[in-house]
Amino acid sequence: MSNPAHQQWSLPASALSHQVDSKLFPFQATDELEHFESVLGQVRAVEALEFGVAMPRSGYNAFVMGESGTGRFSYVRRYLSKVAKEKPTPSDWLYVNNFEESRxxxxxxxxxxxxxxxxxxxxxxxxxxxxxxxxxFETPSWQQKKNQIDRVFTKRYDKVLDKIEKLALEKGIALYRDSSNIAFTPMFEGKALDEAEFAQRPEVEREQFHADVAVLEEILNTELSSLPLWKRESSNELRKLNEETISLALEPNLTPLAAKYAEFPSVLAYLQAMQANLLKTVVEQLVDEDLSDSLRRKLMEEQYSPNVLVGHAKNGGAPVVFESHPTYENMFGRIEYASDQGTLYTSYRQIRSGALHTANGGYLILEAEKLLSEPFVWEALKRALHSRQLKMESPLIELTRVATVTLTPQDIPLQVKVIVIGSRELYYALQELDPDFQDMFRVLVDFEEDVAFSAQRVMDFAQLIHTRTSEEGMAPLTAAAVKRLTEHSMRLAEHQHRLSANLSELFQVVSEADFIRHKEQAEITQVEHIEQAIKAKQARTGRVSQQIMEDILAGIILIDTEGAAVGKCNGLTVLQAGDSSFGMPARISASVYPGANGIVDIEREVTLGQPIHSKGVMILTGYLGGKYAQQYPLAISASIALEQSYGYVDGDSASLGEVCALISALANAPLQQCFAVTGSINQFGEVQAVGGVNEKIEGFFKLCQKRGLTGEQAVIIPKANVNNLVLSAEVVSAVEQGTFSIYVVETVAQALALLSGEEVGTLDAQGSYAPDTINGRVVARLKAIAEMAADKEE
Known part of the structure; x- marks a missing residue:
């Protein structure tokens, strides 16, 4: 790779990674630092959350959007807890018996x-x-008054019977009475007759007796017609006496309570209703000698003890509630039932609170994925937020159609801020599909996946590490260890000037490094422990990549790293296996022959090519047409394939390699197999950035390293990806030593020049390419194919 023309596209080792200056870490170990209470770099998200929490109007609930591991949940909870301490403590809520309608x-x-x-x-x-x-009811006073009521009734009753008895004696008839019966008996010579003696009396006497008895009974009935009234009056008097007695007994206990809660009308109304109901309960239940003391107390509690639905400590601030399992009952409360001989029953004391009750007057944190997966919950939550009323229903019971008596508790006013945490996909889906969503959740708290690199941010990161290690009882880290973590954060962000916001993965490295430190009985986590933790994870998740590498080295998967070939080049792919991603080379091949089928994407034809990959091939076709088909039609048949690929292929990062392979086949220009290439193109032949560039470079480098570095092996990447380079120390060292190279290109022509080692060619003044260039040979090939097609038509 000593061609001087190529040096302009070669990257120096210094451009392959961002070596963080050690001066940015002015401490020996993290235990020297202060704690960090904010969230790393999420300025927009922090401001949005502060606005949403402070905004008092309804509808300003917040949706916290971002990927898991960015610290969104921990920061939201920490911030709300801090704000909630300054807020007034909300009211306690109780349910009490409605004596008029217990349901x-x-x-x-x-x-x-x-x-x-x-x-x-x-x-x-x-x-x-x-x-x-x-x-x-056992006092002498009550007994005297009760006896007086009984005497009045008895006196009236006895007076009537005395009158009837006197009339009966005048007719020679005796009156007999007991507690429940009155009877008339015939007399003869002052002696009462039994039935046998009465039967021997003359018939005239017997008939006279019956006639006299009929008259006496009629008089008796007339005189006793007021008996029900006397009994009712007696019962009323007794009830009045009982009520007066009960009221006098209750007054010393209820009066202080009424005075204590005089400023709470609902409590006074309940105490008055309770007093009225006690007049009946005391007589019906407490005087019953068959009831035990424990049963009496249970009956009283079931009727009069309030059910505290939500209670708060005085001056405890506003509640912050996270509901990890937002089922309908966990959110809105439930009404429990008990069984008695197969019959379900319930009461106000079996009402249980939900997360909305507990969070009322404060803040409720929910996870969007779980919230939306539970039936009825999302719609019910929107209704509650819209109406500002907390209504307790039982939709599941209604669905089962079980004939069960249920309750309709009085609604409770609702004032709560709901913070829903979810992914970007869910946020945009809710925006599109739910017309109510925007009105209910007007505040978007957007957590970025990475944050800009700066000296202050590096210090914030170090303080955050100190905070987390302190909280979890881990050892402090040296400045060098924090520096290595910062560089690893850049690698996760795939950018030399940004840090990853995926703090969860970074803290996982810290935790594993602390474990290694503990095994080595070291007092502080060193940079070596961080390196070991990073490499250990790569080893744990590297089985698939290792197997593929072994297949390539064994010749099962065909990848050349030396020589030259027409219509073939090495592309670069990123494979995902669980939480592991790695780069691997893949052969791209192209064949061209006369015909009119155009360019066939084999991956798409067998439905393995996903939409973005197919789009890349179609853009490639547009580029070839615009580049070469100005004088002669692009009347060719060509096929492109990603060889030995048996899964779905997506992304357009192979389009640069595909167009180079296709042009190689058209021009019969061999491409150097010691190169691997990645990049997407547009219809003007400009090379565009791709993802996973670090994994792709390292995947090809490892293969070359296994086969032996020659100094000719290299990777071609888009120039737009330079800032994304955060390569391993092995690759940087190899480039520095000249045993491996990385080239950046901006156009297809530059990539072709590197791959072929030939002059690609430019248009002259007459609009033609020189015949000894690659472009000239492509045009000549198209001319020949077009003339061949014309000859066949003749």
Missing amino acids: EPHAIELPAGKGGEFCRDISNLIDSILAAFPTV
Whole structure:
């Protein structure tokens, strides 16, 4: 590769990587640094999040967009926790019994910390009630009043019976009464007759007796017609007495409670309803001698103890809730059921809160992928945010059509900021498919995949490493280790002037390096530990790449790294296997023959070529037509293939190699096989940047290294990719020593010149190429094919 004409396109070793200046790390170890509480370089995202959190109007919920591992979740949670401490603590919410309609429990709002206090007050009230009853019905005062009511009723009743008894005696009839019956018996000579004696009396006497009894019964019925009224009056008097007694017994306990919660109308309304209901409950339940004390207490708690749905510590700030499993019930709460002899039943005390209840008045963090995968949740969340009401429903029960009595709890006002974290694909899909999304999530917090390199950013990165290692109990890192991590971050970003925002992968390296340090019983993580951790991961995930390399070396996969051939060149590909990606060369071949089929992309014909690859071949066709078919038609048949490729092929990075192979076949110009080439082209023959350039170069370099570096082997890449070069030390060293080269090109002609070692040719004043150039031979070949086609037509 000593051709002077080629030196202008050759890259020096200094351009192959960004050697970070050690002066940017003015410390011995990271434990000397301060903690870093922000997020690395995400200025736009930080400002957007701050705006969304501070904006008080509805609809300004945030969608945090970016790739996993960029620190988006940890920063959002950390920032919200910091902001939430300065916010007022939201109210406690309780559900209480609705004594008029138990299926519609009432909600009570109390200041933070008051909910639990109110529950304790009610619990103490229940204790007092249980201690007071039924003993209040055993006092002499109550017994006297009850006896007086009974005497009034008995006196009325006895007065009627005395009157009837007097009339009966006048007719010689005796009146007998017990607790439940009244009977008339005939008398003779002052003595009551039994049935046998009565049967022996004359018939006239017997008939007279029956007639007299009929009259007496009619009078009795008339006199006792007011008996139900007397009983009702007696019952009312007794009920009134009980209510007065109960009220007097409850007043010492309820009055202080009413005074304590005088500023909360909903609590006062509940206490009044509770007092009214207790008048009935005490008589029906607490006076029942068959009930045990524990059962009495359970019955009281089920009717009167509030159900604290959400409680907060006083002065605890706004809540920050992350719901990792956003099912409908986990989000909106649920109503639990108990079974009694096969029948399901529930009550207000079996209402359970969801994440929205807990986060009400604060912030709720959700993961978009999980949120959208759960049935009913997304639509219900939008309804809640739009209405600002937290309604508890049971859609799953409705779907099962189980005939179960359920509850309709009173709605709770909702004021919450929802922060949804998801990928770019999901964000754009929601924008396109859901018309409500933009109105509900007006703030986009966009986390970039990489950030600009600067001295300040390097220090921020070092402080961030210190923060994470301190939090997780790992040893500090030396400045050299941080420098190596910074260079590795550039490699992940595939840019010499940017750092990767994928902090998760970087911290994984730190964690594995700390493990290696611990095994070696070192006190601090050195640069050698970082190197070992990086290489260990490559080794763990390198089985597939190693197998392919062995197949190439064994001649199973045909790749030449020396000699020259017509219509063949080495392309460069990036293969993905799990979380590992690696570069490998692949032979590109082209054949040309007379015909009118045009250029056939074999990959596309067998449906292995994906759309972007097929687009690259079509652009290639456009370039050839514009370049060579000005005087003669491009009346050829040609085929292009990526040899020994058995999977799907996508991307247009092979189009530069494909056009070079095709021109080689047309001009019968051999291409040097010691080169590998990557790059896409446009219809004007300009070479454009491609992805994965580092892996591609290193893949071909490893093959050449295995076969022996000759100094002629080289890789041709687009000039636009120079800033993306962050190559391994082995490649940089080989280039520095002159045993391997990397060339950059801007046009197809430059690539052809390198690959063929011949003059490509330019148009002269007459618009023709010199016949001894590659372009001249291509035009001559097209002319010959066109004349051949014309002769056949004649």
